[in-house]
Amino acid sequence: MNEPGHEQQSAPGKPGEVETTGHVWDGDLREYNNPLPRWWLWSFYATVVFSLIYWLLYPAWPIAGTYTKGIAWINYEVEGESQRSHWNSRALLVRDMQTGDAAVRQREFLQVIAEADHDTVLSDTDMLAFVNSYARGIFGDFCAACHQTGGAGIIGLYPNLADDNWHWGGTIQAIEQTITRGRMGYMPPYRETFDDQQADAVAAYVLSLAGHEGGDPEQVSLGGSIFQGYEGGCYACHGREGLGLKSQGAPNLTNDIWQNIDVTGAQSHAERQALVRDLILRGVQREMPAFGDRLSPAEIRVLATYVHQLGGGL
Amino acid sequence: MSEQYQARIPIYPRSVKGRFRNLKWAVLALAYGVFFLLPWLRWERAFGPDQAVLFDIPGRRFYLFNLLVHPQDIFWLAAVLIILALLLFMVTGLAGRVFCGYFCFQTLWTDVFMAIERAIQGDRGARMRLDRSGWTAGRLLKKGATHAVWLGVAFLTGLTFTLYWADAPALTAAFFTGQAPFAAYATTGLLTLTTWLLAGVLREQVCTYMCPYARFQSVMFDRDTLIISYDRDRGEGTAGRATLRDGGRDLAARREGGVGDCIDCDYCVQVCPVGIDIRDGLQYQCIHCALCVDACDAVMDRLKWPRGLVRYTSEHALAGQRTRLLKPKTLGYGVPLLLITLLLAWGVAHQAPLDASVSQVRQPLFVRLSDGSIQNSYEIKVNNKTQYPMTLEVRVSGLDGAVLDMGRIEQVTLMPEHRTTLLARVRYQAPPGAARQQALVFELVPVMPEGLDPVLVGSQFILR
Numbered sequence: 127m128n129e130p131g132h133e134q135q136s137a138p139g140k141p142g143e144v145e146t147t148g149h150v151w152d153g154d155l156r157e158y159n160n161p162l163p164r165w166w167l168w169s170f171y172a173t174v175v176f177s178l179i180y181w182l183l184y185p186a187w188p189i190a191g192t193y194t195k196g197i198a199w200i201n202y203e204v205e206g207e208s209q210r211s212h213w214n215s216r217a218l219l220v221r222d223m224q225t226g227d228a229a230v231r232q233r234e235f236l237q238v239i240a241e242a243d244h245d246t247v248l249s250d251t252d253m254l255a256f257v258n259s260y261a262r263g264i265f266g267d268f269c270a271a272c273h274q275t276g277g278a279g280i281i282g283l284y285p286n287l288a289d290d291n292w293h294w295g296g297t298i299q300a301i302e303q304t305i306t307r308g309r310m311g312y313m314p315p316y317r318e319t320f321d322d323q324q325a326d327a328v329a330a331y332v333l334s335l336a337g338h339e340g341g342d343p344e345q346v347s348l349g350g351s352i353f354q355g356y357e358g359g360c361y362a363c364h365g366r367e368g369l370g371l372k373s374q375g376a377p378n379l380t381n382d383i384w385q386n387i388d389v390t391g392a393q394s395h396a397e398r399q400a401l402v403r404d405l406i407l408r409g410v411q412r413e414m415p416a417f418g419d420r421l422s423p424a425e426i427r428v429l430a431t432y433v434h435q436l437g438g439g440l
Numbered sequence: 441m442s443e444q445y446q447a448r449i450p451i452y453p454r455s456v457k458g459r460f461r462n463l464k465w466a467v468l469a470l471a472y473g474v475f476f477l478l479p480w481l482r483w484e485r486a487f488g489p490d491q492a493v494l495f496d497i498p499g500r501r502f503y504l505f506n507l508l509v510h511p512q513d514i515f516w517l518a519a520v521l522i523i524l525a526l527l528l529f530m531v532t533g534l535a536g537r538v539f540c541g542y543f544c545f546q547t548l549w550t551d552v553f554m555a556i557e558r559a560i561q562g563d564r565g566a567r568m569r570l571d572r573s574g575w576t577a578g579r580l581l582k583k584g585a586t587h588a589v590w591l592g593v594a595f596l597t598g599l600t601f602t603l604y605w606a607d608a609p610a611l612t613a614a615f616f617t618g619q620a621p622f623a624a625y626a627t628t629g630l631l632t633l634t635t636w637l638l639a640g641v642l643r644e645q646v647c648t649y650m651c652p653y654a655r656f657q658s659v660m661f662d663r664d665t666l667i668i669s670y671d672r673d674r675g676e677g678t679a680g681r682a683t684l685r686d687g688g689r690d691l692a693a694r695r696e697g698g699v700g701d702c703i704d705c706d707y708c709v710q711v712c713p714v715g716i717d718i719r720d721g722l723q724y725q726c727i728h729c730a731l732c733v734d735a736c737d738a739v740m741d742r743l744k745w746p747r748g749l750v751r752y753t754s755e756h757a758l759a760g761q762r763t764r765l766l767k768p769k770t771l772g773y774g775v776p777l778l779l780i781t782l783l784l785a786w787g788v789a790h791q792a793p794l795d796a797s798v799s800q801v802r803q804p805l806f807v808r809l810s811d812g813s814i815q816n817s818y819e820i821k822v823n824n825k826t827q828y829p830m831t832l833e834v835r836v837s838g839l840d841g842a843v844l845d846m847g848r849i850e851q852v853t854l855m856p857e858h859r860t861t862l863l864a865r866v867r868y869q870a871p872p873g874a875a876r877q878q879a880l881v882f883e884l885v886p887v888m889p890e891g892l893d894p895v896l897v898g899s900q901f902i903l904r
Contacts, residue, residue, distance in 0.1 A: 161446035163649055165642075249848045255861045276803030289807045289815070337812075381810035390808065435847060435863060437807070437815075 184213055236260065239431075240424035244298050247431055254435070261432030264425055268417060269433075277436045281388050288436045291383040295372040296437065301430040308416030311375040313363070315409030320358070322403075328352050328360070329402035333395070335368040335379045340395035386410055450571070451644060451715040453554060454564035454707070458734025467542050468551055476596070479603035487827050487856040495605050501857055507788065508857075510825055512795055519784040523777060530773035532657045534765060535666040536752075537728035540654060546646050547727060549597070549639035550713065553590055560586045564710060590640040591632065598631030644714040648725050658724055663755040664763050668728050670719040670750050671758065675702035681719075691745050701749055707739055708732035708750055718750055794830065795823035795859075796884045798897045806902045813869040816901050820862040822884060824854035831888035834864060838881040839901055842868045851887065870903050877902055 149157040181187065183198040195212035202209050202221035211217045223229050239253050247253045266275065273279050277287030285293065293311065294304050316325065330341035331349025352358040354366065363376035370378035377383075382390060387401040421429065483492035483505060494503040502509035509516065531538050540547060561567045561582050570579055602624050603611055614620040615628070638646050647654045661667070675681055677700035687699040694701070702719065709717045711731045716723050718732045736750040754763045801817035809815050824830045832852045836844045845865040852862065866880065878901040886892040 159444070161443055163645060164445040164447050165645070166649065167445050245848075251849055251852050251860050251862060254847075254849070254863065258861065258863055274803065276801060278804035278807070286804075286807065288804055288817070290809045378810065382812055383808060383810055436817075437809075 232260070236424050236428065240427045244431070248435075254431075257428045257431045258435070261428045264421065264429050265432060268421065269429075277433065279385070281384070282386050285385045286383075287433050289383060290437045291378065291381060291385075292437075293370070293372065293375045293377050293385075296434060298427075298430045298434045300372070301433050302426055304414060305421070305426050305430060306416065306418040309375060309414040311410060311412040311414075313376075313410040315407060316358070317407040320352075320406065324348075324352055324357075325403045325406050326399065328358055328406055329399045332368070332379055332402050332406075333389075333398055336382050336389075337380075338382075338389075338395065338398060341399070448645070449715060451713070452564040452567050452710075453713045453731075454710040454735075455558055456707075456711040456731050456735045456738065458731075458737055460730035460734050464542060464551065464729070468548050471543070471545075471548055472552075476600050479600060479608040485827060487829075489607055491607055493604060494607070497605060499857070507791075508825065508827060510795075510823075512823070512825075513787075513791070516784060516787060519780055519787070522780050523784065526773050526777040526780070528653070528657075529660055530770065530777060532660040533662065533665060533769055533773065536661065536668070537654075537657050537726070540647065540657070541728035541730060544653075544727075546638060546651070547729065549593075549635060550643050552593060553639045553643075554713070556589045556593070557586050560589070587636075587640070590636050594632045594635035594639070595628070597635045598628040601631050602627045644725070647714060647727055654727070655724065661722075662769070663759075664765065664767070666752050666754055666763075667722055668718065668726065668730055668733060668750065669722065669753050669755075669758060670702075670708075671748065671753070672719075672721075673758075674700065675719065675749050676700040689743070691743075701745060703739065703743070705739055707735040711735045791825065792895070793824075793826045793892055794832075794884060794886065794895050795821075795825055796882075796895045796897055797821045798882045798899045800899055800902075806904065809867065811869075813867045814901075814903050815865050815867050818864045818866065818882070818899060820864055820882065820884075820897075821859065822852065822854065822862065823859035824856060827856045828889065829856060830854050830886055830892075833885045833887055834862065835883040835885060836866055836880060837883055838898075839866075839868060839878050842866050842880060842901065853888075866901060868901055868903075874903060876904055 145159045145161075147157040147159045181194065182196065184196040185193055186196060187194045198213040200211055200213045200217045200221065202211075202217050203224050204220065205224075209217075235256055239247055239256060242250075242253065247257065265273075265277070269277075272284040273287050274284070279286035279288075290296070292300070294300055294309055316328075320328065327345045327349035329349065330345040331347075331353050334341050334346045334349075353360040353364075353368075363371050363374045364379055365371055365376075368379035370376045377385065384390065387405050389398050389401055392398045392401060417426065478493050479491065481492040482490050483503075484490060485503075488508075489496070489503060491503065492505050496503065500511050528539055557567070561570055570582065573579055599612070599615065602615075605627075606624070611620060611624060615624060642650075677695065678698035679700070681687075681700045681702035681704045682694070683704045687694050687697075687703070691701070708719070709732075711734070712718070713729060713731065714725045714727060716725050718726070730752070732750050733752065737747045740747045740749060757763045798818050798820050801819060805816070807815045807817075820834065822832065830853070832854065833850070834844065834846060834852070836842050843866065845867060846862065849862065852860065854860065864882075868878070870878075880899050880901045882897045882899060883894050884897070885894040
């Protein structure tokens with residue numbers, strides 16, 4: 127091992143020569159000395175002082191389960207109540223969301239839309255753009271858990287909101303009502319009322335209403351008489367034509383949209399008939415909870431407008 | 441142990457007159473003229489501010505005379521940066537640190553600050569004497585006055601910079617009545633401080649120790665690069681340089697005796713703003729300001745000796761070889777530079793008046809409607825990039841029988857610089873056996889003003 131040797135430190139003589147520190151390793155390895163400017167050192171000390179002040183003001187050092195919080199503070203408002211905390215970016219975000227310029231402008235525009243009539247909102251591109259972006263957030267928080275992002279729903283569980291088929295009505299007012307008060311959908315089970323033959327017949331008739339060819343004509347005709355007669359009484363809710371009744375949430379049976387059973391996905395008429403028959407025997411009971419006390423009227427208004435638009439109106 | 445930190449060696453640059461100094465004053469006058477006056481230039485626009493150059497950050501748009509730059513045009517910025525970089529590389533490779541010497545704002549502002557210093561405290565000798573003298577009232581007065589004027593110029597610099605980001609007259613009025621936004625005071629204050637610090641106090645330390653450009657420009661140098669160099673062969677002869685007293689005034693006699701042409705007057709060293717001796721050869725501190733050339737030329741003129749003992753030359757030229765300017769390196773910088781410049785010019789000339797994008801709503805991709813047709817939904821984003829209002833109609837084509845439903849929206853009117861998002865639904869009664877995915881084109885047709893080309897955006901329609 128070679129101990130560093132020492133020789134006279136040298137100052138530059140000729141141009142191109144560099145001052146050395148006088149340290150020599152391995153006989154000929156010399157350490158150059160290109161001194162830093164002194165102000166550079168002072169700049170370094172200045173950054174040290176800066177960090178000390180920073181530590182004093184802001185959250186800095188983790189200590190066991192906690193941390194130094196600093197003496198700087200931040201005041202913010204949460205729903206009108208004033209809060210005070212040590213300075214932190216989370217509180218800053220809360221303040222921005224509550225009282226920041228953009229948040230205030232957003233709330234003001236929300237109010238403008240909530241107070242405008244439906245026609246105005248539906249004809250104004252800027253209002254619609256706001257509705258679509260603002261309500262999407264609310265929809266994601268409160269609705270998408272069941273109705274899925276974009277309102278596609280799940281067959282058998284939650285209705286599709288993106289089509290033009292509405293059980294309870296697709297006007298903005300009707301949707302507002304649905305959101306505010308909730309809905310209870312009920313179709314009684316017919317397993318006590320119908321025997322298998324009757325249930326098959328009604329299923330065949332219902333499929334024929336929706337335009338599915340291939341049912342046994344005798345079954346269809348028998349099913350029609352049960353549907354329209356006292357025995358089934360289906361017309362009471364679904365109507366004589368099978369067009370449904372929005373006040374009852376009774377679906378239109380004349381289109382090929384099925385919320386509870388996957389008729390369009392079935393391969394054969396027999397399969398479809400079995401699906402409808404099972405539904406008739408089983409009945410349906412569904413509930414949409416009320417959101418009237420969880421969302422403000424303005425939020426319900428933009429949400430209803432958004433949902434109304436998803437399927438393209440009525 | 442030697443010193444690890446070096447106290448600053450004070451530099452007292454002496455004034456000099458000459459052709460390069462004049463050129464530098466001219467560049468300085470031009471740069472200051474543009475910088476300080478441009479925010480005040482008014483420009484007539486039908487919509488938008490009447491300031492010729494305005495960088496509107498909250499509005500996210502830059503006004504450059506008749507050109508309007510949008511965030512979407514960020515590629516222009518990339519092109520400008522590439523052009524500037526390539527230009528710097530090419531010019532530096534060919535002509536040395538031209539940017540440092542003539543155009544860098546550090547050099548320009550330092551020149552002005554030095555001129556102020558000279559006007560108040562006198563030239564090199566006077567300033568050295570002043571600094572050696574005790575803290576007399578006269579010295580305090582002169583130093584104080586210098587810093588006061590420096591701060592004044594620094595403040596004007598900071599304020600002017602701030603004026604590029606808002607309406608200049610309104611901001612100036614607001615500034616002095618305490619009504620300006622905090623950002624304006626902060627920017628002006630910070631720039632006042634840094635201008636004073638960098639141009640007044642730190643000067644050559646910036647170039648030597650802080651600036652990365654100063655350092656990496658050296659790697660672009662080669663033996664053909666134009667550098668400011670001392671002609672060692674002529675200056676030193678065979679017997680070295682000699683003062684007029686030692687070597688005599690007669691050029692022929694000096695050369696006869698092997699004495700070089702350099703009279704060791706030190707003028708080139710005294711005028712140097714970075715404090716080097718150019719006769720030591722090419723050094724990284726040298727910013728190629730050419731003041732030593734002026735200094736030496738002035739001395740040579742007085743002696744009626746030929747100029748050029750210190751001059752713009754290249755290492756090849758000094759060695760008596762040919763300096764090549766057209767070579768692969770020059771082409772390698774020049775061709776991309778030309779291409780990107782053309783590309784940028786094309787991009788600016790073909791700025792689309794309307795920016796549109798269509799994205800299909802993916803959740804759900806398709807929906808069956810009660811009449812058996814299939815519906816797909818789309819989000820159309822449109823942005824009016826012109827400086828006048830525009831009315832649009834949305835149409836679909838490319839899929840026979842497809843029906844567009846925009847609710848009650850028939851036409852969309854966008855104010856200048858306005859953007860919006862539209863929800864569009866398309867319904868299609870598919871014939872049996874149709875392919876799952878169909879092509880579809882959205883046409884955004886400007887109906888007002890007339891004569892604009894429709895923007896076509898391709899998309900698709902999903903059946904199942």
